[in-house]
Amino acid sequence: MDVRIKYEFRRRPTTDRVRTMALASFWNWLTRSPTQRPDLHFLLYTRAACPLCDEAWELLVRYQKRYGFVLETRDIDASADLVHEFGQCVPVVAINGKVRFRGHVNEVLLQRILIHEGPPRDTKES
Numbered sequence: 209m210d211v212r213i214k215y216e217f218r219r220r221p222t223t224d225r226v227r228t229m230a231l232a233s234f235w236n237w238l239t240r241s242p243t244q245r246p247d248l249h250f251l252l253y254t255r256a257a258c259p260l261c262d263e264a265w266e267l268l269v270r271y272q273k274r275y276g277f278v279l280e281t282r283d284i285d286a287s288a289d290l291v292h293e294f295g296q297c298v299p300v301v302a303i304n305g306k307v308r309f310r311g312h313v314n315e316v317l318l319q320r321i322l323i324h325e326g327p328p329r330d331t332k333e334s
Contacts, residue, residue, distance in 0.1 A: 256283065
């Protein structure tokens with residue numbers, strides 16, 4: 209007994225309008241701009257002749273152009289308190305006053321912070 213089943217799949221007719229909408233949607237997704245983050249303040253603690261500090265600075269400047277956060281740098285050798293606090297562990301990146309990176313800036317974590325970090329919350333007790 210020879211049983212043959214023939215399946216036919218009908219294709220929906222695609223129109224130029226559907227293709228145009230799909231391409232427009234893809235183009236909008238591709239060229240979307242990231243959310244600006246002027247609420248974030250980045251402070252890079254650095255010292256002279258530090259290759260890791262230069263690398264961190266270049267990375268932060270690149271992301272600053274994209275996200276628009278405030279970026280500032282401080283030389284720890286200018287203050288004895290900063291030398292005591294950070295020692296040889298530079299670069300140090302503080303975001304809104306909280307130290308987030310020491311020694312190396314993890315680019316994936318930086319992206320997550322820029323996307324998900326919210327404005328500071330009011331912690332007053334009623």
